[in-house]
Amino acid sequence: MRSIRVASVALLSTGAFALAAPMASANDGGTTPNVTSFGFTVSPTTVAPGGTVTLNATACQEPLVKVSSGVFDAVELNEGKSATAKVDADAKPGARYEVTFDCKGEKGTTTLTVAGHSTGTGTTTPSKGVKAGLGGGASGLNGPEIAAGSALLAGALGGGVFLMRRRAGDGA
Numbered sequence: 001m002r003s004i005r006v007a008s009v010a011l012l013s014t015g016a017f018a019l020a021a022p023m024a025s026a027n028d029g030g031t032t033p034n035v036t037s038f039g040f041t042v043s044p045t046t047v048a049p050g051g052t053v054t055l056n057a058t059a060c061q062e063p064l065v066k067v068s069s070g071v072f073d074a075v076e077l078n079e080g081k082s083a084t085a086k087v088d089a090d091a092k093p094g095a096r097y098e099v100t101f102d103c104k105g106e107k108g109t110t111t112l113t114v115a116g117h118s119t120g121t122g123t124t125t126p127s128k129g130v131k132a133g134l135g136g137g138a139s140g141l142n143g144p145e146i147a148a149g150s151a152l153l154a155g156a157l158g159g160g161v162f163l164m165r166r167r168a169g170d171g172a
Helices: 002-020 141-167
Strands: 041-042 052-057 062-069 072-078 085-086 096-103 106-114
Touching: 041 085, 041 106, 052 062, 052 072, 062 085, 072 085
Parallel strands: none
Antiparallel strands: 041 052, 052 085, 062 072, 062 096, 096 106
C-alpha cells in the first residue's frame, strides 16, 4: 500500500514540473501544404509585392479549379492548365497568406509569403527578419521571481511528502 502512495506522490511531482516547463510545438508554421486527392502548387512560394505567381492543380477530375487568396484576385484553372495571378502591390512585406484550391468542394491550402520591400525598380530588399526572445510569459521574469516560484513549488512538494509520510505512519 505504501508503494502506491509513494508512486502517486512521484507522479504528482512529475506533473507539476511538466506544467512548469515550456511547451514545444511540432507545427511547421503552415509552410507544408495539406494533403488532398488532387495535387496543387504555388510557384514561387515567396514573392515580392506586385509580383506574379503560377498556380497549378494537376489531378483534379473537375474541369474547373477555383483558387483564392487574400493577396490576389480569385483565379480559375481550366482543365488542368496552370494560370498566373498578380500579387497585390500593397501586400505587406513579410506577411503570409493562405492560398486555397477548391476542386469539387474539396479544398487544399498552402502558404504564400510576401518578401522584402519593393523599391520601385523591380528589385526587392529583404525584410529585417524576426525578433527573437524568450517567448510569451517568460519575457518579464527575473531572478527573484524565479526563486520565489521555485521555493513555492519545493514547499508544495515537501508538504505533500510530509503528509504522505504522516499518513503512512498512522497505519492507514
